[in-house]
Amino acid sequence: MTETHADPRLKTSFFTALTVLSSVSGNFSLSWGMRQFGRLDSFSLMAYARAVFNPWVALGISLLMLWLFSHMTLLSWADLSYVLPVTSIGYALSALAGRVFLHETITFWRGAGILLIVVGVAMVARTTPHGSGASS
């Protein structure tokens, strides 16, 4: 990708997707690693340092660094009050990832919560990323 005057919608969609996917996969990887590592009962720095060297935790940290870059890039032209709701679709994807890969339960209320998030994200995604916040 070079210096661009790309379609702002396309650029926003690309970095939103990158932010969401890196966040969901990073959180999933961290969760998987912490399950292998076991309970962190103390606030000992050594315990945290050992956790960080678990391969899944390390992969999770790398993905969250990618998340930080894409999130900050998105915030360079889009409002925080736009970025927050739109990227929250990641919460719904995290719940689904927990169901599929970690065999966690999706209750009726979790299912309804996922539906509300999808509707809310669709409403905010219709507004302009920066400025008036009016529908585009």
Added chain:
Amino acid sequence: MRWLLVAVIAAATTCSDVLQAAAMKRHGEIRDFRPGAIGRLLAMLVRNRLVVTSVVAMTVSFFAFIALLSVADLSFAVPATAASYVLETVLAKYLLKETVSAGRWAGALLVACGVAMLSL
């Protein structure tokens, strides 16, 4: 213990997001994605006080989050960290002076309710 960690995560995440947004608003839109330009951008950002403070807050949030993951399911941990959600939107309006339309408020509230329901 779980709820203490949730409170730490919410406060630290709110600080981190608002500081990041303030820093990037000052910086302006990123248009150049060539490797050299990204390198120069990263070099500049690591010297930016707002960005450095936001990363410190994010680090606090991160270690509290992995501590929470060691005692709770992912499907509890992730929604619980969204407690900062409404607070961040209010701060975006009053601190960052963003214009938040009715549609954006409605969407944000739906998302906040949905995220809260995920932990039920």
